[in-house]
Amino acid sequence: MLEIRWHGRGGQGAVTSVELLALAAIGEGKFAQGFPSFGPERRGAPVAAFNRINDRRIKSRAGIYQPDVVAVLDESLIDLVNVVEGLKSKGTLIVNTQKTAKQLAKATGFKGRIGVVDAKGIALKEMGVPIANTTMIGALIKATGAVKLESMKSPIEQRFGRIADRNMNAMTRAYNEIKIS
């Protein structure tokens, strides 16, 4: 079972990311969960959201405390919350940043595998907005193989309609451009 924790700020679409990724996995015939960190949300405040992806039915409804993967939508959160808390030492940290994996290792203290991608830059270029949630899914898919990239097409189309292509393009670019240590 793959367990993922997403960090973002309210309004950046972390909850949308977990929903789209879960739908893609379910579309592949797998079992998946996508859920927010429960409670009231405020725009701009740090939020977390979670995925479980598995080949068999998932029983646990407990929180995720030792994720295999952490995806950070907003690197300014690294100064505010311990984004690598509980992250398995053999797990993967993926950050939306212009910095290098080495710089991120220093900033977070995480000694495992780190993927970096300028998701904000890609999103601005491909969609004209600095909202990197769908872009980051592409990076995460490359780093983890959680689902196939083409499995995102249907959930993205259903969610975004006429701007689906732009989201897919940004996601594909992040898939190709992520640098993994």
Added chain:
Amino acid sequence: MSKRIGMEVAIAAAEAVALCRIDVAAVYPITPSTHIAEHLSDIVSNGELDAEFMTVESEHSAMSAIIGASTAGARAFTATGSQGLMYMHEMLPVASAMRLPVVMAIGNRAVSGPLNILNDHGDIMMERDAGWISLFAQNGQEVIDMIIQAFKIAEHRDVMLPVNVSIDGFILTHMVEAMEMPDQEEVDRFLPPFKPFETLHPDQPVSMGAFAGNDIYTEISKSKDMALVNSKKTILQVWKEWKKQFGRSYEPIESYKTDNAEILILTMGSMSETAEIAIDSLRAKGMPVGLLKLKLWRPFPYDELKKAVKGVKVLAVIDRAISYGGSGGPVCGEIRSALYDERNRPAIVNYIIGLGGRDVTPEDFMMIAKAASQAEKKAPKDRYVIYGVRE
């Protein structure tokens, strides 16, 4: 044909309600059941469902409105939870006394105070004695299934009672997961159109919900109790039909790995499958522990409980609510009473967990099973334990 879908459970609940071709929904949205109301409103305003969606000014009005709609012969639905359910409270026993087969989805949430919007069962437990049939879903699939079953149970001529379905707030309502969604043809085949016993109509005036003095109130109360007790027969019949058509089985108390079990844990709602993980792990270590999942809260399944605990040494009842100054957990109070007359009843221990959104993990159930295993030799000094209190 049923279709495998990925969807947020609250959205799936609204889809299931629409498949039941309701005539009227009256909802005052409240977290965490809000998405049920929102999506149902979308379905109606898109023209996909020919129904009246009433945006009422309070939950009290929502329940009053569906009571009114039901007396006029409509298939009627509402959704709420917590403060909203408590605000409805006054009208709940009216719906059951008038024998109106309305259906309500509850996104279970802790009640104020202190203010808390997260999950526990404090809200539904306050409505225990309202005379409704009360079901608990453990996952998204059961939410879909139970909503459709609820209308059939409620409207059965031998029942004619309101039904509520408890859906753990956030843990289930806000979960995106895989489910099988039946199609319209399948639901139509399972659920025939609502045939009301009597309706309010200007051309044929009747009185409904009239005053009942001390000459008749007792008799009406007894008939309501009998109707609720007798409804179990129909519930079992509807579940049998469901299994035949959809292949998924439902029981008042579902057993998990109970063969030769000496210790049983009893759960309700979304914590049940999490508990299965602990049972798997403890069984692998040779501990004779099993799980009972209570799905039918009212009418309470006395016979099934007695059968399920036969030969068991310890029963650990898990509550997600407190009966303050009383039995501890309301479910355990019920179970102690149910088993009192049994000659070889198990030792009963009660743990209250998951209040106000406190996470419930497999490790919690492992701790509880280990603690419960001691109770056979030595009765615990407390009648109930509020588990995991930070001190």
